[in-house]
Amino acid sequence: MKQLTFLVVLVLGVVFSTVASxxxxxxxxxxxxxxxxxMCKERIExxxxxxxxxxxxxxxxxDKVVTIKYNPKKTDEAALRKVITDTGYDAxxxxxxKTAHDKLPECCQKGNEAHGHH
Structure with a gap:
């Protein structure tokens, strides 16, 4: 039991020091x-x-929400949304x-009616 408590404290310490640094x-x-x-998840990530x-x-x-951690000196939210839309997904x-979306495997394409397919 003592080892488990130590592990939890150690992990929390690492998490907090990473955030603080x-x-x-x-x-x-x-x-x-x-x-x-x-497959969508893997591709987007x-x-x-x-x-x-x-x-x-x-x-x-x-909930289909992707949480992204980024350096604001190297990229911004608009660029991140563009990566997602260029991958074939809404952001x-x-x-x-549309071109990227239509190249996705059929199971990864969102409701076809949104793109006017029949």
Missing amino acids: KPGKEKEVKIKTSAVCD KNLTLSKGVSEAVLNLD DSQMCN
Whole structure:
């Protein structure tokens, strides 16, 4: 039991020291996407984490919101939304890049009626 308590304290210490060591350097933004499955999640997270200035991108499929941690000196929210739309997904109110969306596997495409497909 003592070991477990020590581990929890150790983990919390690491988390807090990591946050404390970057005052105001890193920003976090939450962007609503049109992701539908694990493949979407992987694709969006991968493209965002490969983007300049992004340290972390985690998409929650329950609410389709991706939480992105980034360096505001290297990128901004508009650029991050563009990565998502260029990947083929909506980013908040911005519509996806239609060409990129149409190249996605069929299961990853959002409701076809939104793009006028029949």
